[in-house]
Amino acid sequence: xxxxxxxxxxxxxxxxxxxxxxxxxxxxxxxxxxxxxxxxxxxxxxxxxxxxxxxxxxxxxxxxxxxxxxxxxxxxxxxxxxxxxxxxxxxxxxxxxxxxxxxxxxxxxxxxxxxxxxxxxxxxxxxxxxxxxxxxxxxxxxxxxxxxxxxxxxxxxxxxxxxxxxxxxx
Numbered sequence: 001x002x003x004x005x006x007x008x009x010x011x012x013x014x015x016x017x018x019x020x021x022x023x024x025x026x027x028x029x030x031x032x033x034x035x036x037x038x039x040x041x042x043x044x045x046x047x048x049x050x051x052x053x054x055x056x057x058x059x060x061x062x063x064x065x066x067x068x069x070x071x072x073x074x075x076x077x078x079x080x081x082x083x084x085x086x087x088x089x090x091x092x093x094x095x096x097x098x099x100x101x102x103x104x105x106x107x108x109x110x111x112x113x114x115x116x117x118x119x120x121x122x123x124x125x126x127x128x129x130x131x132x133x134x135x136x137x138x139x140x141x142x143x144x145x146x147x148x149x150x151x152x153x154x155x156x157x158x159x160x161x162x163x164x165x166x167x168x169x170x
Contacts, residue, residue, distance in 0.1 A: 006070040009042045013074045035090035039075055043067035080104045105165050126161030130154035
C-alpha cells in the first residue's frame with residue numbers, strides 16, 4: 001500500500017492533464033504542477049497524516065523522506081528528458097529550467113498505437129531499472145565481489161540505454 005501511495009505522489013505533477021484549472025493554458029503556458037512547491041504538497045500532507053497516526057522519530061523521518069523523494073522524482077525525471085522547460089521555483093519565480101542534454105527520451109504522444117511511446121518506454125526502463133537495482137543493492141550493503149560484478153553489468157546496461165537515448169533527435 002505504501003509503495004502504491006509513493007507512485008501516486010510521484011505521478012501527482014501530471015494532474016494538470018486531468019484538471020483544467022491546473023493546466024498550463026490556465027497559467028500563461030506554465031505547468032505550475034511541475035514546481036518544487038507543488039511536488040511537495042502531497043509529501044507534506046503525508047507527513048502530517050503519519051504524525052497524526054502516531055508515527056514518530058526515525059520512522060516518521062524515514063517515511064517523510066521517502067514521500068518527499070517520490071514527489072521530487074517526477075521533476076528530476078522530467079528534467080532528465082531535457083525537452084520542456086519546467087517552472088521549478090514557482091510561485092517564487094516564473095523562470096523555467098530545462099536540461100541542456102536529454103538523457104531520457106520524451107514520452108511522445110501518449111497513445112497505444114504510437115511506436116515512439118513504446119520505444120521510449122523501453123529506453124526509460126532500460127536506464128532506470130538497472131539503476132534502481134544498483135541503488136537497492138548498495139542500500140542493502142551488498143558489496144561482495146559477486147555483487148560488484150552485477151553492479152558493473154547493470155551500469156553497463158543502463159549506460160547502453162543512455163547512449164541510445166542520447167542518439168535520438170530532440
